[in-house]
Amino acid sequence: MKKGRVTIKDIARELNIAPSTVSRALNDHPAIKKETKDAVKALAEELDYQPNLLALNLLQKKSNTIGVIVPEITGHFFSAIITGIQDVIVNSEFNIMICLSNESYEEEMTIVKKLSKIQIDGVLVSPSSETKNFDHFRRLQKSGIPVVVFDRDCPGLEADKVLVDDYHGAFQAVEYLIGTGCKNIAHLGGPLNLSTTEHRLQGYLDALEKNNIPVNGKHIVHVPGFSHKDGIKPTKKLLELKERPDAIFAYNDNIAISAMHIAKKMGLKIPEEVSVLGFDDEPHSSFITPSLSTVWQPVYSMGMLSARILLSHLNNKNTTLEFRKEVFKPELVIRASSKAN
Template identity: 70%
Template sequence: MSEPRATLKDIATKLNISISTVSRALNDHPAINQRTKRKVKSTAKKLNYYPNLLALNLLQKKSHIIGVVVPEITSHFFSSVITGIQDILRPSNYNIIICQSEESYTEEVEILENLMRVGVDGILVSPSSSTKNFDHLRRFKKTGIPIVVFDRDCPGLEVDKVLVDDYDGAFQAVDYLVKSGCKRIAHIGGPLNLSTTKHRLNGYLDALKQHDIPIDKKYIKHVKGFTHEDGIKPAKALLKLENQPDAIFAVNDCIAISAMHAAKMLNLKIPEEISIIGFDDEPHSSYFTPGLSTIWQPVYSMGMLSARILLKRIDNKDEKQKLREEIFKPELVIRASSKKM
């Protein structure tokens, strides 16, 4: 029942013509007779012929495959970026291979080696939180295959970048908290070698400074991972401080939700006793009680732009073009988890 795949040769043999004629007929080459074309096309259909991309790729030295390297796909953030990427790449006839580093540097190195072997035409990378050194990306870059880094920056690596102004987002959030009357604003940040985390922390610090609020180290905690569980402990620690904070700015929505949960367990009123603001604006976030105030970022657009930039690089591989660094602006979304101004 399972017939092996038909090839050009099969069609050629059946019709008693040469392989090249068959190839040209299928590609609508002008030099081929209309009658021949019709014959070829109908037998191609009958034999269930599909061109073998493998062979074509080998010939063209192009795999038509793009590698996408992300820490994980289970978060709404990355799965949305990927959707944006796909929606651009698919119409251009590129397939994508998605690889999850699971926040591990060694995994990431292996993934890049694998992608080189596969012969991808380009890669889109958001590095893991344990990646401090970008030599594996430099090695990749040396082969001449274009790289676009998105969301999480790789400082010092000279490639195209599509980022978000995390500093600004954090600044907006904390500025709002101050203006709404919060005095003791805490921050739960992420792993410090992530550019996003670092910038959000800096935004937090600078917003406080701007309002002449002294920075108190005991109000700053860091999580190792980005799951709910990771957030509970630092949130509790903050809320049990002698001088309990009256606001928490969390590194993302997941952690903010943990903080809300912890606050509720301690019977604190949100936002009267404690304001909470997150980062990401996940679809769930507005459905919590109270609705989570957060920083929205244009996730899908980020995916699309990254993909577009990569495509351009691939198409104009030889031409030396200036490196691009696009930075999206995030927006503050105020819901019920933070006091009104």
């Protein structure tokens, strides 16, 4: 057994023809005799020849790979987006390289540099919660790499963007709660410095204002992270308040579930004494008791659209399309953790 993989040269030598002929035969070039083609293909098959894309990539100055940068994948949200991205990309000639920034600006920069070195063709990114400066993305763009931002906005960065109307989702949610008679609606806000956190908070505030409900500063608490455990302390803080809220609008389902858990432990009835409303509509949210009212986001579609936009750039390298900004509408899903209207 010869060590190293089979190359086009091996086939050429074996058949006493030139490597270029082998290359053309494998690519069905019209100038090659059928006989030759057949012989080449047969031998290629026999030797289990796999073209070395590294060489082709070098020649074409592109890696046929697109990078996907996300903060994490253990939650359902980004996993589902990635699945959407992948389902689009898998039908193209591109590969995907998924990179986790772990919500760290530092790591995100390292990733961008790595991707740049392997001559990535395009990037899909949802920035870390620490990221305030977007120059690393601008540097990518400057060297001709299209960047598509999804879910979390990068304010001030000119790029294609696929976002969700978080403001509207939050506004709807809070207005619904008001409609069910809740007077003291608290908000468990997301981690600071995130567009989504800000927009959902603003939707909350505006819904209160529109309905002439005064904002109680004590009723707004931000959680430090996205998982269940991050909701425990903030919820306790809220529910132990003298002016105990009669509803909690949480940044996401994990936090909402955590809030329900604490509320139940404190002996509060849901939704009679406290309504709870989440955001994301995670798969298990409808299976818990009481089933969670929440705001659904078209995650899978967002992934697909982001990928499609990137692909369209990659396939029309020359034409300078305008940057697209697509904003998906979320939908309120009312279940049993909030009162009926």
